[in-house]
Amino acid sequence: MSCIAEIGIAAIADWTVGAIGRHLGYIFQYKSNISDLQTETHNLGLEEQKMKELVDDALTNGDAIFETTKNWQKDAEMISKQAKEILKDENRANTGWCIFRGLLLLNLVPRYRLSTKAKKMGVSVVKIKGEVNFENISHRPHLQSDFMNEDYINFDSRNEIVDGILEALEDGNTRIIGVHGMPGAGKTTLVKEVSRRALEMKLFSEAVLVPVSNTPDIGKIQKAIAERLELKLDKETTPERALLLRNKLQQEKKFLIILDDVWKKLNIRDVGTVFKGDQIGCKILFTSRFERVLPTDIGVDKIFKVGLLEKAEALNWFSSMVAQMIEKYSECADLVHDIADECGRLPITVETIACAVKDQRRHFWQDVLNQLKNSNLRDINREVNEKVFNSIELCYNYVYNNEAKLLLLVCSSFGEDESIRIEELIRYGMGWGIFEKMHNVQGARVKVNSLIDDLKDRALLLDGDDHHIVKMHDIIRDVAISVVVLRPL
Template structure:
């Protein structure tokens, strides 16, 4: 190669890089413009993906990791302040640097735009898991650690298929079982660990459903036998599985549930928790562990953790020590009392100790007397009679129930338990506030069904019943009960709650002059089919003239008995999941303030309801058979504050037929709602926008509304999951090519 060729080659090595770097200056504006365009596209793409993510989360979906990674990368880029650097330009060097960075960032965004074309952003959530222990640190106590190790050792034994943890109520057998489940999963002893609550009122379908949910299995069979076969097959396919059956009261037929046992599947092991050692023995449990109360030292450490640092003050320490001893080492009592006295004064502690010393334990088999005196202290420490009344109402519902707080609201309203409460909304706010306080005191528990439900610990519920009985409550939640309780006990009662699927008849002519609340149910949670009709005797209500609240759950009858006319003091009337034919007698109940037909089979509202001018709340949620509401009925409910009609297919009169004369069988028009001057809550589903008034305006300035227009048959709500704390929303779908109605149509007048 000659000298000229060498020089040319060397020149090329320098010219190309120089040309490239000069290009950053020459193409500065275009590079910056390209970057701005890409950032705009990235913003738009990010907004679209975020909409999909939000929709997926509302439906309980799990966002894919690759989507979360992409969103994080996009957010990092969008947060960079390229504009600030651009505005600070002086000279060529900043132009060069920014142009170079812009080109590099543009290429980076191009990759993200390409990667962000997701066909789906989410997947179904994993099967339900088992929660951790309710109070941090209790499982670290020596007595609990020792038992946990022994239980895990038994589960490792190939010769043992079934073990049990037995003890009194409130000893936290469930907490121990959950901790064992957690350790078993961490140690990989089993491929799957599932848990179901059995409870005193045995429900095989409920048990099957809980296990299936944890396995991610959809049970398609309608009969218990069909569901059992499907569950059995799924469990057999798992190489090793631990099934925890919590709160067993009597021998359970595992085959009927669908749980393989023993030689049917040697690696399917069963862990029971029970108050009844006899039930565990009948189930041929091979090893039973008796869980006992905490030692004095353990109890004191738990009490310190719950009650706080105030117990270390010199004047309080000795009193706190004695209060802790009165809890008898029972975890639920320790936590309940500790929370009730947290950060209280020495005088309050002394008064509490005196109450604990003088309390008379209730004679309920299987419960230590100290438990009741401890829970009574927490109950007595409630700040008002209203809070105590609200707490006692919860014992009207069966054990392990997810108690709808809305039912408490309506019972409180009907019985006038709260002073100076004029509206339903005010009562609802006060009840929710009290429920939160009761949960903080550990007298009530959170429900897995959400914030509008609550649960009551079984020991606390037994205590509540013992107190409520002194106030005239009669609670019999036994689903196998065939007859009403004794006549004398009914006639002395102020409140009666009977839950049974086996009742053969209702009494005729009871004299209950003190009765204010009557709750009759074939079932309250987890509905199956409606029961066979059980006639209500003509004189059932004749001797209940003081009745203020009447709730019927899952009861089928052709018509209300004539004696309902005597209930002139009735303010709350609820039909939940009932099958009704003729309810015209309701028109005679002129003091009625709350009327509910939740999920009941009713075809039309009677004209006689026009007499209910004092009605504050009308509930027709998920009355899917309801087709007709007579004209002028709604407008006659002049004091109506709340109307709930989701999941209803009323054939509303279209707007174009407003001027026509009323025909036989004609329906109401939505324009009637505009005349309701007290209406503050409206939750309604309509078939299409044709029935919606063009200028739907309300007289109240602050109205809470949720309106959904669709040809679909009802809404997609979880069974018995009724929402009363909703936020304003308007969903009007396109129907026959017509445009949706905007939010402006909802403005108050």
């Protein structure tokens, strides 16, 4: 009777002639409704699993998932959960036979209720399955350049320059800015800090830093800028690519291009880095070791010089890097001031010498000090300070392992600012017989990584973009090449 009452109430609510028949149908179609829901729920689970695998692959490849995909996954998970709950209820409910007034009858109430739920939920399951789209679930996100700059030290002498450059970047009348200083003064580190702060201050929506060096490759420069702009350079010739780049750049409102370590004239029109007159938010920042290049060959609007550190800054920095060693071996404490002074307040020299002595005893420190004072200094070229060359060469000379020295020279054969893959070093090392008594790749891999760690500790090699890559500072590379020329192997 209670089942008939439920059906009657539902029919009255529907206000249709066929309502009673439809609701009675839920009882007679109980098994098929439950079976259909089981089938559709199973199929939805397969769709969910397929979508999850596609999403996982997309995330592994660095893609961003569309919100429509995320919403489908969320809705599908909710509907699947609700459907499974109904099916669980079906297993728990007494839908079999019951005794009513001495008669054996089907238990119609739970059958009616579950069949009704199963039918409606089946519609929802079919609907969410129909909305799935496996073809377009993700996209390649635009990732802003990361200028996290752990190498930058907050020296007053450097912060003053950074503040000045930032002020020039905000000036609508200044379009091209130059930064110059001797090799190893920290120009690249400084402009990275400028970029980090400029992006943080929202002066630019994006920035890109491109190494140029003494042998500029226009194609590589164009490619690096185009990649940051997500522009496909599908033309063959340099002028055609320059035109594509120029047209794309003229759509930008706040874009910073840093062309790092320019040695000679670089025509920005040849590259394609030309902005329209009203693009006052777009700037180009050059760095060079040669002051004359910036106003004469480039035609910059403003120039900033990165000079030596203040004496106190150099001493404090050197002291901080060797502090743990001094705490362990106080016998070297009286040499800290003299060695720091002999480093000539050049950042790369201070860092390199500190790395060379920090784990050594007094006799080593004294020997380093003597060599800094008495060695015959040689030029790399007329623009390179002799003390820079001597300091870097000194660190090279104090690499005790001949295999490490040879590996450093191999690294110098790569291009300036080039990412050096460790696997390539392994192949070259084995091919040229650098590693003594080493005849298998696995052993060579262990050896190379050990040597690289030693060279990194001495600041002769730098971390790359990931753990499979190392880099070499351009000045250290110049010194290493000169070593090969002056002392052929």
